[in-house]
Amino acid sequence: KAGVTQTPRYLIKTRGQQVTLSCSPISGHRSVSWYQQTPGQGLQFLFEYFSETQRNKGNFPGRFSGRQFSNSRSEMNVSTLELGDSALYLCASSSGGQGPIVEQYFGPGTRLTVT
Amino acid sequence: GQSLEQPSEVTAVEGAIVQINCTYQTSGFYGLSWYQQHDGGAPTFLSYNALDGLEETGRFSSFLSRSDSYGYLLLQELQMKDSASYFCAVLADRGSTLGRLYFGRGTQLTVWP
Numbered sequence: 765k766a767g768v769t770q771t772p773r774y775l776i777k778t779r780g781q782q783v784t785l786s787c788s789p790i791s792g793h794r795s796v797s798w799y800q801q802t803p804g805q806g807l808q809f810l811f812e813y814f815s816e817t818q819r820n821k822g823n824f825p826g827r828f829s830g831r832q833f834s835n836s837r838s839e840m841n842v843s844t845l846e847l848g849d850s851a852l853y854l855c856a857s858s859s860g861g862q863g864p865i866v867e868q869y870f871g872p873g874t875r876l877t878v879t
Numbered sequence: 880g881q882s883l884e885q886p887s888e889v890t891a892v893e894g895a896i897v898q899i900n901c902t903y904q905t906s907g908f909y910g911l912s913w914y915q916q917h918d919g920g921a922p923t924f925l926s927y928n929a930l931d932g933l934e935e936t937g938r939f940s941s942f943l944s945r946s947d948s949y950g951y952l953l954l955q956e957l958q959m960k961d962s963a964s965y966f967c968a969v970l971a972d973r974g975s976t977l978g979r980l981y982f983g984r985g986t987q988l989t990v991w992p
Contacts, residue, residue, distance in 0.1 A: 768921075
C-alpha cells in the first residue's frame with residue numbers, strides 16, 4: 765500500500781504571496797490532518813478533514829485554510845504569507861471513523877521557505 | 880489548555896537503555912501516543928497507551944499513569960539507528976468527541992557507538 769504523499773516537497777515563496785500544498789492519503793483513509801512543524805514549537809495542529817468536512821481546527825489565523833475532495837485528497841492554502849510561516853507542513857492520514865484517531869500516518873512534508 | 884513536557888535531549892551509548900519521560904496537563908484525556916522522527920523524515924507511530932500500565936513492542940515499551948499524568952517511552956538495546964526525535968502526544972478532546980493529538984516539543988535522542 766502506498767504511503768501518504770505530499771507535493772511539492774520544497775517551496776520558496778515571497779512574503780505576501782499565497783501557497784497551496786497538496787496531500788494524498790493512504791488508499792482507503794478518509795481522515796486527513798495537517799500540522800505545522802517548526803524547531804521552536806514542535807508539531808502544531810492546523811485542521812483535520814473527514815469526508816470533505818472540517819472536523820477539527822487548531823489555533824491558527826484565518827490565512828490558513830484547507831479542503832478535502834471526494835477522493836480524500838486534501839489541500840491546504842496559506843494566503844498573505846509571512847516570514848513566520850516558514851516551516852515543514854506535514855499531512856497525516858488515518859482511517860477515520862466515529863471515534864478518536866489513535867494512529868496517524870505522516871507524509872514526508874512540504875518544506876516552505878518564505879523570504 | 881493542553882501542555883506536555885519532555886526533555887529536549889537525551890544521549891546514550893549503543894546497547895544501553897534509555898527512558899524518555901513525558902508529563903502532561905490536559906482535559907478530556909483519551910490516551911498517550913509516541914512518535915519517532917528521523918532527521919528529514921516523517922513522524923512514525925510507535926505506540927499508544929489508553930490504560931495504565933506498560934505496553935511492550937519489541938525493544939520499545941511505553942508506560943502510562945493516568946493518575947500521575949505521566950508516561951514514558953523505554954528503549955532497550957539501543958542501536959545507532961534509534962538516533963531520532965521522539966514525540967509524546969496526548970490524544971484529547973476540547974469539546975469535540977473526536978479528539979485530536981497535542982504534541983510535545985520532542986526529545987532528540989543521540990546514540991553513540
